[in-house]
Amino acid sequence: MMEERGFEPNIVAYSTVIDCLCKNGLLNEALDLFSEVKVKGIRPNTVSYNCLIHAMCNLGQQKETTRLLNEMVDNNISCDIVTYNVLIDAHCKEGMISEAIEILDTMRKHGIEPNVITYNICIDACCKEGMLAEAKDIVDTMIKQGIEPDVVTYSVLVDGHCLQNQMDKAKSVFQLMIEKGCAPDIHSCNIMINGYCKAKRLDEATELFDELAQNGQNSDTVTYNTLMQGMCRLGRVSTACKLLRTMLASGPVPNLVTCSILLDGLCKSGKLEEALKLFQAIQKSRLEVDIVFYNILIDGLCKAGNIETGKELFHELFVNGLKPDVYTYSIMINRFCTEGLPDEACQLFRSMEENDCLPDSFCYNIMIRGFLRNSYTSKATQLLKEMVSKGFSADISTATLFMDLILRSNNKSILI
Template sequence: MDGYCLRGEMEEANKVFNLMIFKGNLPDVRSYSILINGYCKCRRVDEAMRLFDEMTQRGLIPDTVTYTTLIGGLYLTGRDVAAMELFKEMSASGQPVNVVTYSTMLDGLCNHGNLDEALELFQVMKDNGLIPNIVCYNIIIDCMCKSGRIEDAREIFSSLPTKRLHPTVFAYTIMTNGMCKEGLLNEAYGMFRKMEDNGCLPDSCCYNTIIKGFLRNKDTSKAMQLLEEMVNRGFSADASTVEMILNMLS
């Protein structure tokens, strides 16, 4: 059943689920959670909610995985209010709210532009004794950059080593992109070069991000230099980078 769900073949997964019941094997919380996860990934959240209600009617208690999965599905389909209500229900039910649950909530809030609400929840998480991981920090930094709060993002990014967290390639890419959008090209380039000094090699996405930043700001010389370097390292320009280069040459 899990394999079908991972491939998005929900009709087949349902057949296995119903066959299990037909043979007298009543589904447990894990079985329901697998099916709910499959529906959420396919954005079929109404079916996921129906299963959630069905399992509680059968006397099964949704666990942390079940709640977190459904919260993620609700945010994925733009149902912010329902996601927050379910999170509150989860907290009230006594189910442990772990780092994955909080990162799911933070991601949902930030994807819908609710940075202030995300920051409040981030603080609640820490007040409750949970230690945010690099995923949580990346989500907050990304949202700050997209909201134009580059200095706040820079402050959090710079504090990561003091929290024994090492910035990932994704974290560097977020910061580089944010600086480029604010026109801080020298700082973006400095951070890009700092990556390797800190043992973090830039990937294709990171190269494309900074190249597009220089192209947007009309610094074609630096963009071409980085493009050549990227190709020499075995990476290639993505579709949007190629389009910008072609527009520049036309």
């Protein structure tokens, strides 16, 4: 349009469009436009290269990234802090932390000082790999360089300790953040609550949740979901239901994750009537029920021995335009076998391919164990051979059942 009106776009205009294309996943189109820029004799700048490098790094195209970096050097276009941060982040995500540190040293040699974002990227990578001592060393270096840790730095350190189940150390870092005048944001608090929940320190998680409200800080959906998950894991489903009511009254709008957590908690605690009511309420709401919800409920019903209702839900899937996945089939097949119905289980197993759902190793093993436990030895052996021909192998439970069978019958030719 600019060209039609007699205006020739400059590199700033082109870089803006290239950035937009990259952020929308249209890397090939961005590269085509970049080539057009060069053909027109317009000199690309650092920004245009950064956009492409960032997109390539996100897609794991390291060779192409290296090619562009070499092209920058050849054209005497300097890398800036953004270029280096993108490269360091890409290496960290690939688990190449030592290489990322080398890039950090290289940027210093070229007269570009790392900023808080650079350091946070490296600290985060170390924490995720459990390298907390190394993360602390980077923080010390950062402070010596006159760069104060920000809320992201502290949050990353808290998360690192939580991942190692070092909740007391995580709490110390969290308190230090407050003492340094760096107010925790909702993300920092969610990390702490999640850590407490995973460490089964639910009272402390609830205490921090209550403090948020007292301090006038709004909890988000992640906060509620995390706390509900922790409650359900410890069997405190009634408390989780109360929290949902609080959420509905004054909190953020529950999402699919909220409902799936509660549905799973109700099923695992044997409260199937309440689970069915919740499921029906979700269906009537604006939320779009997917296969995950059906799997949770079908699994709960089958484990409680209510296979008929489980079957009804299974058939309801097709009516509602959904398709069972391999996990749905595995649940039903396993229950049929447990109920002494291996023929029905086999019929369902064989129908999978017709419904564009190929059995995986887990599903094969369930069916084979079902045959063995129902004394269908010949069919179990045939299916084992079929499974192996598909590139799968028997798991420890299936192998143990076969070994027991061989030892009882003293017949090693069973598997031949």
